[in-house]
């Protein structure tokens with residue numbers, strides 16, 4: 001579904017953060033990205049989701065080379081690839097439901113976008129997605145009053161309403177309590193399995209990557225040095241990714 005060849009990212013003037021990164025991603029994969037601090041994980045995620053401009057590299061998506069996307073390709077990239085940051089940007093004073101429905105941007109008329117009105121069908125749709133992430137009873141609450149884990153789940157529901165096919169999520173469970181961690185990672189697992197969505201998420205705890213993901217990427221010095229189906233890593237593999245300690 002996605003093929004990336006020789007992706008390079010250089011921050012000016014000469015900080016090469018990603019070097020010659022190549023990979024393929026299939027629909028339905030849950031890829032956990034692990035690696036030491038400063039190894040380039042976030043930069044890789046931002047490049048995959050086109051939040052950051054690439055310095056060079058080739059991108060093939062759904063069989064089309066869109067390395068230099070035109071207007072329509074850019075629209076498709078914006079709809080299909082959703083980047084969710086550690087602390088998702090939500091409208092804090094708007095309800096969880098209204099935040100989720102912001103994902104309808106790509107399907108809503110300009111008039112309704114401007115007036116912010118929500119019709120019955122949209123209301124039901126938004127509540128359906130809130131139910132999928134276990135927040136049915138929180139739809140009316142202001143996003144700013146929700147916990148960190150609940151805000152993450154609102155952002156996930158919004159991405160699903162948008163019709164996102166590739167969720168790129170930076171540190172989705174950092175700082176969350178164990179119950180929220182389990183909820184979110186199980187949610188990713190079932191989205192991949194049941195809806196063929198691909199999830200690429202950085203995880204700081206190797207055990208979580210081993211337990212929940214289908215594939216593990218280990219990043220060191222701006223390269224993917226480990227790319228394996230998820231399983232318990234050997235000591236040697238951990239050393240390859242994190243160095244000797």
Ligand SMILES: Nc1ncnc2c1ncn2[C@@H]1O[C@H](COP(=O)(O)OP(=O)(O)OP(=O)(O)O)[C@@H](O)[C@H]1O
Pocket residue numbers: 011015017035036037038039040041042043044
């Ligand atoms: N906007 C930027 N401008 C210049 N350099 C940057 C920028 N963003 C990241 N970098 C550099 O890229 C390198 C990798 O950063 P990145 O955030 O991708 O690492 P990371 O593996 O996600 O780290 P962490 O686990 O600590 O979040 C760092 O040396 C950082 O200073």
